[in-house]
Amino acid sequence: MFVSDFRREFYELVQSQRVLLFVASDVDALCACKILQALFQCDHVQYTLVPVSGWQELETAFLEHKEQIKLLVKQDDDLEVPAYDEIFCDEEEDEEHSGSGSEDDDGSEPSGKRTRLEEEILERTLKRRQRREWEARRRDILFDYEQYEYHGTSSAMVMFDLAWMMSKDLNDMLWWAIVGLTDQWVQDKITQMKYVTDVGVLQRHVSRHNHRNEDEENTLSVDCTRISFEYDLPLKQVKQKFQSMDVSLKENLREMIEESANKFGMKDMRVQTFSIHFGFKHKFLASDVVFATTSLMENPERDGSGTDHFIQALDSLSRSNLDKLYHGLELAKKQLRATQQTIASCLCTNLVISQGPFLYCSLMEGTPDVMLFSKPASLSLLSRHLLKSFVCSTKNRRCKLLPLVMAAPLSVEHGTVTVVGIPPETDGSDRKNFFGRAFEKAAESTSSRTLHNHFDLSVIELKAEDRSKFLDALVSLLS
Secondary structure: OOOOOHHHHHHHHHOOOOEEEEEEOOHHHHHHHHHHHHHHHHOOOOEEEEEEOOHHHHHHHHHHHOOOOOOOOOOOHHHOOOOHHHHOOOHHHHHHHHHOOHHHOOOOOHHHHHHHHHHHHHHHHHHHHHHHHHHHHHHHHHHHHHHOEOOOOOHHHHHHHHHHHOOOOOHHHHHHHHHHHHHHHHOOOOOHHHHHHHHHHHHHHHHHHHOOOOOHHHOEEEEOOOOOOOOOOOHHHHOOOHHHOOHHHHHHHHHHHHHHHHHOOOOOOOOOEEEEEEOOOEEEEHHHHHHHHHHHHOOOOOOOOHHHHHHHHHHOOOHHHHHHHHHHHHHHHHHHHHHHHHHHHHHHOOOOEEOOOOEEEEOOOOOOOHHHHOOHHHHHHHHHHHHHHHHHHOOOOOHHHOOEEEEEEEEOOOOEEEEEEEOOOOOOOOOOEOHHHHHHHHHHHHOOOEEOOOOOOOEEEEEHHHHHHHHHHHHHHHO
């Protein structure tokens, strides 16, 4: 169902119903959920929240609640969804039926009948041609749509726009929209141009909210220093918090970073992002919140179920649960340190190899911190940064243009690995990922035991025993 008026065709329809809310396991979805929860609480809408990590859980949850679910909320039978054949009816048949009685009209004027018949034939011929052109264009659009995977506007931004249209937007909702957009940028789901455009939209809302003279603890601000670097700074200074460093270092930090970046040929070190203050003590960057929430959600420790981790991640987005957010930040630091060390190890030991049409890297069982990369978002983040590092370090020009397929152990007990596909690292990348369809075809052609359960189609689970034949089929398919 396509919705043109989100308020009238969506929210006002569910406002008087009990809502079943399926939420995927990514930060943007969690932020959209937080905004919806706030709206539901404001309008006293009853709802049930069901976290779903993939297609299987979504199907199971749907079957459990299908007796109560209305796929399309309607007031009467006139709102039934029309069938495909009712929408795309055969106009040629309609014309034939409507024109079948023309032979009996005006029988005394054969010349008039011939003229009308010629006009009808010409009109039918034109309609056939237009229909063939429409079908050809439809096939092209569907092929492109199904061949690649790409992302549009952040779900959290869409929900915030809904709240804004209803004059119910709050600073917390705006912050969740910012975090949702930042998640798309951190996960490399959208282009730089799309990110900058959406940041501009949110910046206007930030300016509007900050002119309401609200208390200091609600302040949102823009920060352009989300960076990482290496520089010859005293160890004593870098171990301290930024606020406690020497004034001279703090004042010259940006110039020092840019000088270091030029030395190593690093581009685009500065990017526009947002930060938030909770009182005078707590200040967070949107990107840090994304890393913290993702780490809570994909926590490899077996101290709780996937649902427990989901609830922890969702709670960490509320200002009343800063202890959970700080816990997530510690987990994120551990994850990022392991990511940097694993990338260095892969490059030093030449684990990234060319398979012809793509690069391939496999983390073996026993690799330090390998279980940190068994989950989709963590492995995808590692793979993207590994590909960027490889492209910068290799002298092989052809390899610089290749995509990357990466595998990491998932379950030793079941003998499975997580496999992720990353598109080529190019300046003009449109962030379209073709690996989803390629993985499906490779698995079908070799009867490899795979599980295509993730909403991100470029992430699959594969039996380790079938890895060789699966990769051979993938090489053949993409060559």
